[in-house]
Amino acid sequence: MGIKQEAARLNTRMRQEIPLVHNITNYVTVNDCANALLAIGASPIMADDALEAADITSISSALVINIGTLNQRTVESMVLAGKKANELGIPVVLDPVGAGASDLRNKTTGKILEQVRITVLRGNLSEVSYVAGLSVSTKGVDTSDEDNNKDARSVALAVAKKLSCIVAVTGAIDVITDGKRVVKVSNGHPLLSKVTGTGCMTSAITGGYAGTREDAFTAAAAGILSMGIAGEIAFEKAGALGTGSFHMALIDALSNLNEGTIEEMGKIEEE
Numbered sequence: 261m262g263i264k265q266e267a268a269r270l271n272t273r274m275r276q277e278i279p280l281v282h283n284i285t286n287y288v289t290v291n292d293c294a295n296a297l298l299a300i301g302a303s304p305i306m307a308d309d310a311l312e313a314a315d316i317t318s319i320s321s322a323l324v325i326n327i328g329t330l331n332q333r334t335v336e337s338m339v340l341a342g343k344k345a346n347e348l349g350i351p352v353v354l355d356p357v358g359a360g361a362s363d364l365r366n367k368t369t370g371k372i373l374e375q376v377r378i379t380v381l382r383g384n385l386s387e388v389s390y391v392a393g394l395s396v397s398t399k400g401v402d403t404s405d406e407d408n409n410k411d412a413r414s415v416a417l418a419v420a421k422k423l424s425c426i427v428a429v430t431g432a433i434d435v436i437t438d439g440k441r442v443v444k445v446s447n448g449h450p451l452l453s454k455v456t457g458t459g460c461m462t463s464a465i466t467g468g469y470a471g472t473r474e475d476a477f478t479a480a481a482a483g484i485l486s487m488g489i490a491g492e493i494a495f496e497k498a499g500a501l502g503t504g505s506f507h508m509a510l511i512d513a514l515s516n517l518n519e520g521t522i523e524e525m526g527k528i529e530e531e
Contacts (some may be wrong), residue, residue: 263443263477263478263481263528264481264485264522264523264528266475266481266482267478267481267485267522267526268482268519268520268523268526270469270472270474270479271300271469271486271518271519271522273472273474274300274301274302274468274469274471274472275301277321277471277472278301278302278303279321279468279471279472280303280305280319280321280471281302281303281304281305281320281321281322281323281467281468281471282316282317282322282323282324282341283297283304283305283324283326283464284306284307284313284323284324284325284326284337285306285308285324285325285328285355285460285464286327286328286329286330286460287329288456289326289328289456289457289460289461292457292460293306293326293460293463294306295511296461296464296465297464297465298515299511299512299514300465300468300514300515302467302471304464308333308334310333310337310340313338313340313341314341316341317341317345317350318348320345320471321351321471321472322350322351322352322353322467322468322471323345323351323352323353324352325341325352325354325355325372326357326460326464327355327357327358327359327365327368327372328355328357328358330358330364330368332364335371338368338372338376339371339372339375342372342376345376346376346377351380351467351470351473351476352376352378352380353379353380353381353463353467354373354376354378354380354381355383355459355460355463356383356387356390356391357383357387357460359390360389360390366390369391373391373423377425378423378425379470380425380427380479380480381419381423381425381426381427381428382427382428382430382459382462382463382466382484383428383429383459384429384430384431384459385429385431388416388419388427391419391422391423392415392418392419393422394415412429412435413442413444415429416428416429416435416442417439420438420439421439424439426477426479427439428466428480430459430462430484434447434484434488436477436480436484438477441531442531443481443528443530443531444528445481445484445485445488445526445527445529446527446528447484447488447489447492447525447526447527447528448491448492449491449492449494449495451491451495451506454503454506455503458487461487462483462484463483465483465486465487465514466479466480466484467483469483469486481528482522485526485528486514486517486522487514488527489513489517489521490510491510491513492525493509493513494509494513497509497512497513
């Protein structure tokens with residue numbers, strides 16, 4: 261069975277199991293992440309206070325850490341939740357939003373990576389390049405034109421080997437690797453970059469797939485495929501109407517996504 265078929269099968273299993281996904285995420289996209297998880301078949305919970313972050317993690321199937329609107333109050337919560345997840349064998353997805361853009365983001369990313377074992381790292385090329393230790397030229401939370409010249413495959417492989425985790429670099433062509441296996445996903449649409457939160461939603465639904473406790477590589481591929489395919493469907497349904505309608509259609513597409521659609525529409529290349 262190929263990775264696309266495995267990812268498709270995982271969609272069915274997730275919808276049956278409805279894993280609880282704890283998100284310590286950012287206030288710009290928290291509602292989108294919750295709705296994306298509900299649409300894809302998982303159950304979201306958002307608890308970012310240090311007094312309960314570890315407790316909520318302990319009853320969850322996966323933890324997603326997103327540093328998008330970073331503040332010092334939540335850094336402790338992220339580490340406490342991550343450590344609890346590690347203790348209980350719960351998968352951890354890290355989205356290092358804007359890594360490389362500020363000293364606080366850089367130090368926080370380093371602190372999390374030092375104290376928490378990450379299962380899946382998902383970011384754009386600038387963010388993952390920073391984690392790789394490369395010089396980066398960030399453009400807020402987006403990949404800079406300068407960093408687009410880097411080879412996503414090489415960067416992803418370097419970080420996967422460095423951290424012993426799955427790395428997903430999302431862009432026009434998404435690259436997913438565990439340090440040995442590499443797959444490239446060509447699904448998606450440029451309009452996804454014009455709606456805030458699509459990257460955050462991708463990390464969140466990857467957490468949903470990871471919450472099945474199956475192969476994390478397959479979970480990452482399923483998360484990336486799902487958002488890419490949903491973007492294509494949403495554009496066909498509402499892209500001509502504008503980004504607001506596209507945004508709504510994206511959630512609709514995720515809610516209707518199933519095993520057959522992933523197998524039919526998935527554009528994935530295995531190396």
